[in-house]
Amino acid sequence: MSNAMRRATELALDEKTVAAIRAVLKTTADEVVRAIITEVPSYANALSGRMGGTIRRAVRTALGHYLDLAGGTGGGADASDAAYELGRGEVRDGRSMDALLSAYRVGARVAWRGLAAGAVPAGLAAAEVAKFAELTFAYIDELSAASAAGHADELAARGLAHERHLEQLARDLLAGASGEVLLTSAGRANWQPPSTMTVVLLPAFQARPAYRLLDPSTLVLDDLPDSTGVLLVPDGDRPHLLRQLIGRNAVVGPSRPWMRASASYERAVRARSLSPEIRDTEEHLAALVLSADPDAYADLRARVLAPLLELPATSARRLEETLRAWLLHHGRREEVAAALFVHPQTVRYRMGQLRDLFPDLGSPQRVLELTLAVGLPSTEG
Structure with missing residues (x-):
């Protein structure tokens, strides 16, 4: 009563x-x-x-x-x-x-x-x-x-309805939905679009704790496949964002116009698949470019490095490492030797072998192709 x-x-x-x-x-x-x-x-x-x-x-x-x-x-x-x-x-x-x-x-x-x-x-x-x-x-x-x-x-x-609207907006952004769909989703969520967005990938269990440290307008998802969490950070100051994420297994994509947040997401996903050590995708652009089309990159290596395929695997790998160091150090023998931890005479000997295999080693086109072909360390052998 x-x-x-x-x-x-x-x-x-x-x-x-x-x-x-x-x-x-x-x-x-x-x-x-x-x-x-x-x-x-x-x-x-x-x-x-x-x-x-x-x-x-x-x-x-x-x-x-x-x-x-x-x-x-x-x-x-x-x-x-x-x-x-x-x-x-x-x-x-x-x-x-x-x-x-x-x-x-x-x-x-x-x-x-x-x-x-x-x-x-x-x-x-x-x-x-x-x-x-x-x-x-x-x-x-x-x-x-x-x-x-x-x-x-x-x-x-x-509050629950608002949270669901925000989550749907995040999913639309990651899916690369049309501008009309995104504007509708943003309006339904009462969310003010920023100029840019930066996508952060991290383990799902770290998503909410990290979210609480960031701009309140950040969008968060923590139920993606493979226990992945995603943060979509608006108008973030990159150095500050990276500092806030210290200690977390985060991969930070590039900053993109907010309607193109999917591009930041896709790059972060590719970076994570490329190496678990990548944190800032902007520091690994060359590797990301070279790995953008794995089949094309494999074809390029097979064609350009064909002369090495005639050699035993150990010799081929050693000459490829020497060629990469020679290209990176612009042919400066002492620097190449230091990078490879060998004697300069060893470098001279190996380069003689490489010039026999690649007679046009000095041509700009050959240098470009070889630089691309050995741009990523070989995982073979």
């Missing part, structure tokens, strides 16, 4: 008293509304026009239910349901629960004054006045609690 219902069972209002109170309900309701307008600024505008009429009817209905309760004819459940919906409506109108609770406090005071003014002259015994007051405030407390529950439930529902 609710507190208000228990108080009602302790109060015996006769028909004469009930009739006297009912006669002042409309006047009391109007006084309640005027007091709320005066004392609770959040309702100064809300209680005008059609909305004002709706709320006035709600106040009269609540008081009517209260009188039914006081007279022993029920009404509490209907009033609680209405109060619950009122709490939900406050969220839709953008008002906090504090404002509604203030209105309830003002309403309780004014309602008690008005109802008592009708009950006491009607002969309500002094011993019953205190019970009547207790019932009034217990009833208001229950309405307040019902409204608070409605307010909290609506906030939770809206």
Whole structure:
């Protein structure tokens, strides 16, 4: 049994008293509304026009239910349901629960004054006045609690819906959806598009903790395949972002216009597949370029390095390493030797072998092709 219902069972209002109170309900309701307008600024505008009429009817209905309760004819459940919906409506109108609770406090005071003014002259015994007051405030407390529950439930529902809209926007961005779709998703999520976005890949269990360190407008997904999490960071300062991600297994893609966030995502995915050691994709552009088309790169190596295929695998691998160092160090023998940890004479000998295998080693086109072909260390053998 609710507190208000228990108080009602302790109060015996006769028909004469009930009739006297009912006669002042409309006047009391109007006084309640005027007091709320005066004392609770959040309702100064809300209680005008059609909305004002709706709320006035709600106040009269609540008081009517209260009188039914006081007279022993029920009404509490209907009033609680209405109060619950009122709490939900406050969220839709953008008002906090504090404002509604203030209105309830003002309403309780004014309602008690008005109802008592009708009950006491009607002969309500002094011993019953205190019970009547207790019932009034217990009833208001229950309405307040019902409204608070409605307010909290609506906030939770809206928060969940908002989170789902943000997640859908993130999925649309990663999928490379059209500009029209992205603008619709952003509007539905009430998300202000930035100029650029940077995609970060990291383990799913690290996604939410990392997200809390970043810009609040960051989008997050932590339910992608392979236990992968994704952060889409708006207008991020790259050095600062990299510092924030220290200690996490993150791969940071390039910054791209927000509608092209999928390009940042795709590069981060490729970088992660290329090497688990890559953190900043901008530091590995050459490797990413050379690995962009694996079949084409394999064909290039097979054609350009064909002379090495005639040699034993160990010799071929050693000459390829020498050729790579020679190209990187522009033929400076001492530097090549230092990079390979061999004697300069060894470099000279190996380069003699390479010139026999590649007679046109000095031509610009051959240098370009060989540089590309040996740009990534061989994984063969």
